[in-house]
Amino acid sequence: MKPLFMWAGGKNRMLKKYxxxxxxxxxxxxxxFFGGGAMFLWARKANPKAEFVIxxxxxxxISIYREIRExxxxxxxCLNSLEEQYLPxxxxxxxxxFYELRNEHAYDHxxxxxxxxxxxxxxxxxxxxxxxxxxxxxxxxxxxxxxxxGNQTTKVYDRDVVDWWNKALQRTVILCEDFEPVVKAHxxxxxxxxxxxxxxxxxxxxxTDFHDGEQERAIGCLQHCKDVQAMGWLSNRDVGDExxxxxxxxxxxxxxxxxxxxxRKKTADGFEAKRAVEVLLTT
Numbered sequence: 001m002k003p004l005f006m007w008a009g010g011k012n013r014m015l016k017k018y019x020x021x022x023x024x025x026x027x028x029x030x031x032x033f034f035g036g037g038a039m040f041l042w043a044r045k046a047n048p049k050a051e052f053v054i055x056x057x058x059x060x061x062i063s064i065y066r067e068i069r070e071x072x073x074x075x076x077x078c079l080n081s082l083e084e085q086y087l088p089x090x091x092x093x094x095x096x097x098f099y100e101l102r103n104e105h106a107y108d109h110x111x112x113x114x115x116x117x118x119x120x121x122x123x124x125x126x127x128x129x130x131x132x133x134x135x136x137x138x139x140x141x142x143x144x145x146x147x148x149x150g151n152q153t154t155k156v157y158d159r160d161v162v163d164w165w166n167k168a169l170q171r172t173v174i175l176c177e178d179f180e181p182v183v184k185a186h187x188x189x190x191x192x193x194x195x196x197x198x199x200x201x202x203x204x205x206x207x208t209d210f211h212d213g214e215q216e217r218a219i220g221c222l223q224h225c226k227d228v229q230a231m232g233w234l235s236n237r238d239v240g241d242e243x244x245x246x247x248x249x250x251x252x253x254x255x256x257x258x259x260x261x262x263x264r265k266k267t268a269d270g271f272e273a274k275r276a277v278e279v280l281l282t283t
Contacts (some may be wrong), residue, residue, distance in 0.1 A: 003037050006224065007036030014257065021043050026047060028186065029047070030183065030194070032056075051171075051185045056172070057175075068165050069165075082120070086156060098147045098207060099147065127147065129145055188230060193225050222248065236281070238278065253281075
């Protein structure tokens with residue numbers, strides 16, 4: 001299975017590098033910066049009988065997960081209606097249609113039910129550019145990512161993926177809160193807490209101001225995991241200083257990777273994936 005949508009900074013490509021270090025067992029999985037949920041997919045497969053707690057401060061993203069869990073058939077009906085309007089159009093018309101829908105989502109969303117609003121956002125995300133979450137002033141402080149390639153042929157979204165998430169989320173606590181109380185309320189002995197906050201020095205901040213004081217709070221949550229004998233992981237980006245070494249006395253691993261969204265390197269021929277190093281702090 002795969003995430004519902006592309007998410008810059010998602011952990012799909014890192015899972016192979018994480019694999020030798022992942023826990024064999026856990027009784028509870030907690031992810032306080034959920035995003036696209038790639039690690040949740042691993043956790044569900046590794047231990048489907050565990051308890052699951054997911055959280056994200058992005059209310060719009062959380063609304064999609066809640067509607068898929070609670071109202072999946074009306075949600076899919078909304079998507080199907082949008083898809084029927086979109087697919088027959090040529091690319092220029094698709095682009096115009098996208099911006100009309102985005103404008104409705106920005107300024108006229110009060111006319112929709114919660115299910116309709118979440119479905120409209122999901123459709124926009126599936127047809128927008130490259131998994132980037134962008135908030136613009138000209139979209140009323142709501143989703144403002146520009147149009148994508150517009151190259152869909154027979155479908156815009158995968159019904160089987162939505163159905164899988166509907167089933168997977170049935171026994172999952174879905175929260176939309178600050179990350180720190182979520183960790184402190186739910187982490188206990190035998191649980192696995194995976195934290196993937198906005199990276200230091202990252203272009204893709206998802207409409208958050210995650211400065212170094214917030215990074216320190218996240219490291220404090222890692223210390224809490226250690227104190228209660230939970231397994232805690234904190235993923236981040238190495239920007240070439242000693243920030244994490246100065247604040248975490250536990251294990252720090254580094255992994256070479258490349259970034260293809262949000263952090264691409266400009267070249268004479270366009271853009272290419274940018275080499276980077278990710279750090280992983282563990283209890």
